[in-house]
Amino acid sequence: MERIGKFQGEKLFLQAIFERSFEAITIIDHQNRLVEVNSSACELFGLTRKELIGKSLVSLFTSPVEQKCQQSASSNTVLKGLFLNQGKTIKKADQKTKQNRLEEQVSSACPLEEVQFRHPNGMIKTVEYSRVEELLPNYNLLVFRDVTNLKRAEEELQRQHQRVKLFSEVTLKIRQSLQLREILQTAVNEVQRILKADRVLIYQVLANGTGKPISEAVLPEYAPILGIEFPEEVFPKDYQELYAAGRVQAIANVHDPQMGLAECLVDFMEEWKVQAKLVVPILQNFKSQHDPLWGLLIAHQCQTTRTWTDFELELMQQLADQIGIALSQAELLENLEELVTERTAKLQEVNSNLQQEINDRLEAEAALRRSEEQLRLIANGLPVLIAYVDKQQCYRFNNEAYQTWFGLSPTKIYGCHLQEVHGEEEYQTIRQYIESALSGQMVTYEKDSIFQDGCVHSLNVTYIPHLNQPDKDQVQGFFALSSDISDRKAIERMKDEFISVVSHELRTPLTSIHSSLKILATGKLGNLSHKGQRMLRIADEQTERLVRLVNNVLDLQSIQSGKIKMKKKACKATELMIEAAQTMQTMAQEHGVKLFAESVAFVVWADRDYIVQTLTNLLSNAIKFSPSHSTVWLSAKLEAQEPKTAIPFVTFEVKDQGQGIPANQLENIFERFQQVDSSDSRKKGGTGLGLAICRHIIEEHGGKIWAESSLGGGSTFYFTLPALTQKGGDDHQR
Incomplete structure (x- = not known):
């Protein structure tokens, strides 16, 4: 068997x-x-x-x-x-x-x-x-x-290689000329040879706006243009500006009205029997930024019209660039020749290596070793603790930061059990996080540790499970990343103390200002003009928003500091939802939004006031950001048991038909002072603290809160609370 x-x-x-x-x-x-x-x-x-x-x-x-x-x-x-x-x-x-x-x-x-x-x-x-x-x-x-794509890549690589080789050959010939005249003549000769054009010339633009051809390669049956000066009317100022901006003209037929050539230019083309032409500007970097144009590289087709290919345009542009470099650095031609040769050799080496990589895929093991060495160098250079622990809870990798921070040599702790390295007491503290990571869950927590300097440092520790690729359910171990957050903790404490002091100092004068504005609004102290009433209403609204902001800051500070203790008891989910919906009914009517609350029969273990506050915050956001005549739904459902706690939980949902939230902001909106659109939120009275307060309230209840949304499709906010069973209720009562 x-x-x-x-x-x-x-x-x-x-x-x-x-x-x-x-x-x-x-x-x-x-x-x-x-x-x-x-x-x-x-x-x-x-x-x-x-x-x-x-x-x-x-x-x-x-x-x-x-x-x-x-x-x-x-x-x-x-x-x-x-x-x-x-x-x-x-x-x-x-x-x-x-x-x-x-x-x-x-x-x-x-x-x-x-x-x-x-x-x-x-x-x-x-x-x-x-x-x-x-x-x-x-x-x-x-x-x-x-291997179809690989073969195509090889063919494309060969084509690119041929183009690079051709360009390199022409460039090398240009660079081998030591005199400017030889450089320009070589350029036109090579362009004519490659493009098989009837005439190729280099036209220099003079300082007075006129110009003249200074180099030319032309077939014997056509008249040369070299030596003729052209007046400004033939090459006007606006043309110079276009070419100085990098314009390239590829004209297949000079007589085609769609080409947009001026009549005088067409007449000039007819005089020289030009049927098609390609014009590329020659720019110099040492000339004035407002006048970089040195001249033009021009190819003429005189016998017939001609459609210029992308390769021909690209080659002409690249050669024009090379001519510009040669003009500005003629005295460095020998060095430039060496650079071109070196560049060509490098390109050939890169192409050879690329083809070798395509054809030979048998070096995976060597590449893996090189990659591992590079990762080790990077890990040792980072100011964080990096380790890998296998599923037997033994260290298999540690970076050098373990030696710097704790005096633990990576070679000595390699293969050692976590309990052996950290000690029994600390191991029992972190054991739950280790077991969670080995069960496939990413874990993040904070702890205090004593470094070699004898000082206590706060660490942020993250365990990332290493899952087997073929079978995602198999955990091979986990990566441990620890960073020193002592400075951040100190700054957060200073910030929280500052916010607490400032908020308390603001609350009293704000309350007085708000009360005074309310009295003025009653008219007991005299009537105001219509403009005065409007200004008074704006001041009252902004003062009320500022009071709400201060109260939210104090509430958030109190929850984070642990000064407020949640008074949890058995609460009917339907009663919580109805109370929150009734509270927000007036606001919904003002915005023309319908509220729908589903009746359920679940009981949760929660602080009634804080959960109602959470629901009203979520409903308030949903109403403010929903269009008129839309609906906001409030519902709840009983979910299966959590794997870690074996306790069933209730998921509350607040769904709207608003404009939606971008996917990259769904996590950030639960942070303090984070809003999807700050300008829109100010119009609607948002403070940027409501969702942060909701998150802390739900986390204090052992639940979690998140949002799902699509642009134009509305948003749904979820949060969970422990469901209260009969057995669970007895346990809580005990």
């Missing part, structure tokens, strides 16, 4: 590998028919498993094989070794089927690692394959890997 169980386990294991493999795995019989395929094979060939089973392997590769055989009669085809029944006798030519003729071609071919076939969508795909003969009697296994 044990052997049977082991066999079944191995069978399931092999079946899982077969089905989840990213490689296309097929099993064929001695007649080259497919008898089993995995899902990756179906995806690769674009057919369902039902369509593939029983299909001849030859039929999948017929067109590519025939094409390949025609292209390489001397070097044979790629598929020898793909079909495994080559030893069979081939019938006479007049008796052969199409399949037998194909297999004869295949059996005479030399073995290669790649093969092509036509996908049902029409795409030609390239795959690598490997085989295992006689996997079972009369059955063979073939494993295919799609």
